[in-house]
Amino acid sequence: MGRHPQFDVDALAEAGLRITSRDSWTAVSVASVAAELSVTAMALYRVVDNAEQLRQVIADSAAPKVPDSSELKLIDALRTWAVNTHQQLNTLPGLASYVIHEWTELPNWLEIVERFLALGANEGLQGSDAVATINAVFAFVLARAQLRDSVRPERRLRPLLEHPERYPFVAKNLTEFRNAHSEAAFKFGLDALTRGLETAPKRRPPSSTRR
Numbered sequence: 001m002g003r004h005p006q007f008d009v010d011a012l013a014e015a016g017l018r019i020t021s022r023d024s025w026t027a028v029s030v031a032s033v034a035a036e037l038s039v040t041a042m043a044l045y046r047v048v049d050n051a052e053q054l055r056q057v058i059a060d061s062a063a064p065k066v067p068d069s070s071e072l073k074l075i076d077a078l079r080t081w082a083v084n085t086h087q088q089l090n091t092l093p094g095l096a097s098y099v100i101h102e103w104t105e106l107p108n109w110l111e112i113v114e115r116f117l118a119l120g121a122n123e124g125l126q127g128s129d130a131v132a133t134i135n136a137v138f139a140f141v142l143a144r145a146q147l148r149d150s151v152r153p154e155r156r157l158r159p160l161l162e163h164p165e166r167y168p169f170v171a172k173n174l175t176e177f178r179n180a181h182s183e184a185a186f187k188f189g190l191d192a193l194t195r196g197l198e199t200a201p202k203r204r205p206p207s208s209t210r211r
Contacts, residue, residue, distance in 0.1 A: 006039075007037055007039070007047070008047065009047055009048075009057055010061070011037065012033060012037070012044065012047060012048065012054065012057055012058070013057050013058050013060075013061035014061075015033050015036040015037050016028050016033050016036075016054070016055075016057070016058030016061075017058060017061065017062060017092065018036060019032050019033065019036055020058070020092045020093070020094065020095055021091050021092055021093075024093040024094040024149075025092065025093065025094030025095045025097070025098055026094050028054075028055060028058060029051065030044055030045075030051050030054060033054060033058075055098065056102070056105065056106060059095060059098050059099055059102065059106055059109075060106040060107060060108045060109065061108070062088065062092060062095060062099075063106065063108035063109045063111075063112060064081060064084050064085045064088050064112075065112075066081055066112055066115040066116060066119075067080045067081060072119070073119075073123065074116065074119045074120045074122075074123055074125065074133070074134075075194050075197060075198050077116065077119055078116065078133075078134070078137045078194060078197075079137075079190065079194050081112070081116075081137075082137050082140070082141045082190050082194075083190070085141050086141055086144065086145065086186055086190075089141070089142075089145040090145075090148075093149050094149050095145075096142045096143075096145035096146045096149060097146050097149065097150075099142055100139070100142040100143065100146055103142075112138070113134055113135075113138065116134040116138075117130055117131070117134060120133065120134065125202070129202050133197050133200075136193060136197060137190075137193065137194065137197070140189065140190065140193055141190075144182070144185070144186050144189065147182075148180070148182040151180045151182075154178060154179055154180075155177065155178055155179070155180070157170075157174070157177060157178060160174070160177075
C-alpha cells in the first residue's frame, strides 16, 4: 500500500497563503506549494485532483467571515466585513484578481453572500435590491484590492507631461494622480458607497398579477 501524505487540505491552503503573502498569488502553483511543504508535486495529487482545485482550495480558505451578530444591521455588517477584508487582501497580493472572477465557484466566498442575504431578509430587503446592495460592497472591496495590486506606486503620466493643455483639471490635481492613495481612496469610497446604499430607494418587486 502507498504511503499517505503527511499533510491535508488545510496544510495545502496554509502553504498557498504563505506563498501568496510572500511572493503574490501569481507564484502559487503545484510546484511551489509542493516545495513549500517539502514534498513532491505528485504527492499533492493525493489531496487535490489538479492545479485548479489547488487554487480554489487556497483562495477559498482566505474568505473572511461575516460579522457573527444577528443584531447588526446589514449596512453595518457590510462595512465591518469590507474593512476586515480590505486589510486581509492587503497581505495577499494578487488574490483579489482570482476571487473576483471565481467567487461563485468558491464555497466560503459564496457563503459570505448567503449570510448577507440572510441579514438583508431580516430587514425586509429581498430580491434584486438585496443582491445589488450586497454586490455593490462585495465588488467594491475586490475591485479596490485588484486595482491596488496592479497600479504603479508612482505614475509617470506621460500624456499629461506631453500635452498639459489637454488635461488642465488633471494637471491642477497632479499630486493626487501621481501617487496612488489606495488607503484613503478605499475609506472615502466605502463611506460614500454605504451611505448611498442606506438612503437608496427600494424598488417594488414586479407584480405577478396578469392583466
